[in-house]
Each structure stands twice: as C-alpha cells, then as structure tokens.
Amino acid sequence: MKTKLLSLSHTKRFIERYHADPNFREQVSRDPYRAIIDYNIKADPEEIKALCDTEFTKENENKFSDSTFLRNYWELAEQIRPQKIRSIANSPANSQFKAWRSRQIARTESQFLKPVCDSIIHAPVCFELNKGCSVGCWFCGVAAPRLSDIFFYTPENAQLWREVLELIKELLGEAAGAGFCYWATDPLDNPDYEKFCSDFYEVLGMFPQTTTAQPLKDPSRTRSLLKLAGEKGCPLDRFSILSLKMFNQVHEEFSAEELAFVKLALQNEGSNTTKAEAGRTRKRNLKKAEKDSKTPYQGTIACVTGFLFNMVDRSVKLISPCNASDRWPLGYIVYDEATFSDAKQLKILLERMIGDNMPLTVRQSELMSFRSDLEYESLADGFQLSTNLKTFRFRYDSYLNELGEIIHNGGKTAQEIVSIFDSRNVLPAYIFHNLNLMLEKGVLDDEPKSKLSQILVTS
Numbered sequence: 445m446k447t448k449l450l451s452l453s454h455t456k457r458f459i460e461r462y463h464a465d466p467n468f469r470e471q472v473s474r475d476p477y478r479a480i481i482d483y484n485i486k487a488d489p490e491e492i493k494a495l496c497d498t499e500f501t502k503e504n505e506n507k508f509s510d511s512t513f514l515r516n517y518w519e520l521a522e523q524i525r526p527q528k529i530r531s532i533a534n535s536p537a538n539s540q541f542k543a544w545r546s547r548q549i550a551r552t553e554s555q556f557l558k559p560v561c562d563s564i565i566h567a568p569v570c571f572e573l574n575k576g577c578s579v580g581c582w583f584c585g586v587a588a589p590r591l592s593d594i595f596f597y598t599p600e601n602a603q604l605w606r607e608v609l610e611l612i613k614e615l616l617g618e619a620a621g622a623g624f625c626y627w628a629t630d631p632l633d634n635p636d637y638e639k640f641c642s643d644f645y646e647v648l649g650m651f652p653q654t655t656t657a658q659p660l661k662d663p664s665r666t667r668s669l670l671k672l673a674g675e676k677g678c679p680l681d682r683f684s685i686l687s688l689k690m691f692n693q694v695h696e697e698f699s700a701e702e703l704a705f706v707k708l709a710l711q712n713e714g715s716n717t718t719k720a721e722a723g724r725t726r727k728r729n730l731k732k733a734e735k736d737s738k739t740p741y742q743g744t745i746a747c748v749t750g751f752l753f754n755m756v757d758r759s760v761k762l763i764s765p766c767n768a769s770d771r772w773p774l775g776y777i778v779y780d781e782a783t784f785s786d787a788k789q790l791k792i793l794l795e796r797m798i799g800d801n802m803p804l805t806v807r808q809s810e811l812m813s814f815r816s817d818l819e820y821e822s823l824a825d826g827f828q829l830s831t832n833l834k835t836f837r838f839r840y841d842s843y844l845n846e847l848g849e850i851i852h853n854g855g856k857t858a859q860e861i862v863s864i865f866d867s868r869n870v871l872p873a874y875i876f877h878n879l880n881l882m883l884e885k886g887v888l889d890d891e892p893k894s895k896l897s898q899i900l901v902t903s
C-alpha cells in the first residue's frame with residue numbers, strides 16, 4: 445500500500461508540473477522518456493501521457509482500459525475531488541433551506557458550464573475568521589480587502605464560536621459539516637485557525653477543508669495542520685500556487701507523499717488553468733476593455749449557497765454563486781445580510797432569513813417575473829426560457845402560453861394571475877401548481893429587490 449501511494453503521489457507530482465510549467469509541457473511533448481528520467485518518475489511515459497492529455501486518452505481508450513497504473517491513479521484523483529463533501533452538503537435538515545438550495549443549484553446549472561457546476565459544492569455555510577487577507581493576489585475572485593483584523597481564540601470568542609456552531613448544527617444538521625473556515629481570507633493569517641477547526645470537528649463531526657496560499661509561511665505549521673486534518677478524516681486540502689517559483693519551492697519543501705491528498709490550485713502564470721472572471725480578475729479585464737462574456741468559462745469562485753459569516757464583524761450574509769456582473773461583481777448574489785451580537789440574536793436572525801428568502805411555494809402577494817438572464821419565447825402550446833446553456837420548456841397545455849405571456853409582461857402577483865384564470869374557470873390549484881414548478885426549476889426571479897440591493901447596485 446505504502447509503495448503504491450509513493451508511486452501514485454510521484455505521478456501526481458509529475459501531472460502537477462505538467463500543468464504548472466510550460467517548459468516542462470514542451471519537454472514532455474518533445475521527449476517524454478527524457479522528461480521522466482530528468483524528474484525521476486518511475487512509470488511508463490505512455491501512461492503518463494494518458495494522464496496529461498485527455499484527447500490522447502480518448503483516442504487510445506481500449507489500450508488503457510486494463511491499465512492497473514491508470515486505475516490506481518484515478519482512484520487517488522477521485523479521493524481528492526470534492527464529491528464527498530458535496531454529498532454531505534446535499535442534505536440540509538431544514539426543509540425550507542433544502543428547497544431553496546435545490547432551486548439555486550437548478551439556476552446555476554443553466555448559468556455555468558458543466559465542469560464549473562461539477563466543481564461547486566454549494567456548501568451551506570462558511571466562516572471568515574479574519575477581516576481581509578494578507579496575501580493580496582491580483583486575481584482574487586472575491587476581491588479580498590487587506591488584512592485588518594483577526595478573530596483570536598480568546599475565551600469570549602471561543603464561547604461565541606461554539607455557540608454559533610451549535611446553532612448551525614441545530615439548523616442544518618449534518619450538512620453543516622460541509623462548511624469551511626475561510627472565504628475572502630487566508631486561513632493561515634489566523635494563528636488560532638487550528639483551534640477553531642478542532643471545535644468545528646467536535647461540534648459538526650467533520651474537520652473543515654483548508655485552502656491556503658501560504659503553505660510556505662511556516663512549513664512546520666502547515667505540516668502539523670495537514671497531519672491533524674488527515675487524522676480527523678478530512679478528505680481534501682488545497683494549496684493555491686501563485687507563481688512557478690512558489691510551485692518549485694512547494695515541491696522542494698514537501699515530499700510527494702506529504703502532498704498525496706493536497707490539491708495544488710495552479711494560479712501561476714504559464715499554468716494551463718483559466719482564471720475565474722470575477723472580483724479583481726474581472727475588474728482588470730474590464731479595464732482592458734474586455735467586455736463580460738455572456739458565458740465566461742467560469743464567472744465565479746463562489747461555492748457557498750447558504751450563510752457566509754464574518755466572525756470579526758459578527759455579520760452574516762445569505763449568498764449563492766452567479767456569474768459576476770455589475771450588480772454582483774464578486775460572483776455571488778447576496779440575498780440578505782445582517783449583524784448579530786450573540787448566538788441568541790443570531791438564531792432569531794437566521795430564522796428570519798429563512799422565512800423571508802426561502803418559501804416552499806410561491807407567495808400569493810409576490811410579483812411574478814422570470815430571471816432577467818433568461819430569454820423568453822412563446823410556443824404554440826406553452827413557452828420556453830433559455831440561456832445559451834440550457835432551455836426550460838413549459839408546454840402541452842392550452843393555458844401555459846398565456847400564463848407565460850402574463851409572467852413575461854410582469855407587474856402581476858401570483859394571486860392576481862390566479863384571479864385572471866379563475867374568471868375563466870381554471871382552478872387556482874392548477875395555476876399554483878405551474879407557478880410552483882417554475883419556482884422549483886429556478887426560473888423565477890428571486891433576486892433581492894429591497895433597499896439592500898439598491899445600495900449594492902450603486903456602491
């Protein structure tokens with residue numbers, strides 16, 4: 445087992461270099477045998493090529509179907525994918541929250557390309573333990589401000605922290621374990637990060653996943669954190685790699701085995717990964733007069749559909765990912781936000797947010813309209829709504845065409861729409877059924893229209 449892990453972790457290392465380093469890619473395409481010798485990789489270069497080049501693998505599928513080496517490698521790769529965490533996130537205990545999260549996922553599936561959808565876990569909660577971030581990446585997808593304050597593990601803060609965790613557990617159940625403790629922050633800016641994670645594990649039953657851009661700041665601390673996370677069963681940690689120099693240093697400092705279950709998120713120049721069009725990357729591209737593309741490869745790095753806390757401010761926002769836009773430049777919609785002074789007040793606040801934002805069915809008094817990013821088209825027997833990735837069709841009933849037209853024209857509440865059809869003897873239950881179906885598919889506009897959105901639009 446140990447030998448197998450050693451061999452696979454070295455291969456993982458080879459793949460990382462292939463994606464991070466353009467010179468290495470060139471060397472592999474010119475002379476893979478030489479590259480393997482130079483980097484002391486003990487594997488068949490053809491098999492390595494199959495791991496690096498998906499087109500090549502597709503073309504030679506039969507040849508590789510029996511490869512033990514490839515099967516073993518893909519098993520390892522599977523373990524460092526976020527699927528396990530996503531499956532935990534999928535079962536929030538609160539039925540309103542669960543339905544709301546499903547609607548957000550349905551919406552995003554018509555807005556993001558499949559590989560992006562697959563990579564988003566829609567974690568139900570996350571916590572910032574600092575105010576801002578010391579790293580200051582030019583591309584930061586959530587435009588983190590400078591580090592200005594830290595939520596230290598003082599007795600008072602520790603008590604509040606545990607009370608907040610207990611409350612989240614009460615509200616979301618096991619799903620809360622899919623949360624994590626950073627956002628527009630770097631975890632290792634907080635000297636007490638590990639203590640907060642240990643409480644998280646004790647209360648929520650999962651050790652939270654870490655992503656840091658500072659694995660080299662104190663390698664012994666990083667090592668201890670990886671060890672602690674591994675012992676507590678955390679399936680995945682990540683290092684953000686900001687430059688090729690940093691990549692080389694990380695490979696030098698940490699052995700291949702130490703990084704077997706650590707994903708390197710390559711952000712360095714020359715890596716063959718695409719940066720999300722959100723936050724500072726989007727701002728920079730807009731400055732270069734590169735317009736927002738209608739479907740960027742990835743227009744967000746947000747992966748939370750739920751509560752985003754900042755423990756320094758004692759603030760909480762209700763958010764969900766979207767492609768970044770003028771209104772939502774950080775790549776997530778803010779449905780609600782507020783501050784709290786203690787756990788008791790927070791409980792009232794979270795229940796209020798759920799009540800206000802997460803109806804199980806359409807509200808009679810609510811104005812009905814379709815999402816602004818959907819293109820409406822009338823059909824003979826209904827209507828359809830499309831993005832350039834997905835089309836939702838509502839058809840096969842004589843009333844659906846008119847119902848679609850009324851919602852498309854806007855200005856009518858659900859009750860007013862029901863009354864229009866009621867006067868023609870169409871049962872209210874039938875109209876509500878269709879409105880609820882649209883709600884469930886995530887095609888109704890649910891973006892905040894309150895004062896909050898006005899402030900965000902103009903800021």
Ligand code: SF4
Binds near residue numbers: 587588627629630
């Ligand atoms: S990308 Fe991460 S490490 Fe870089 S500035 Fe943003 S929050 Fe900090």
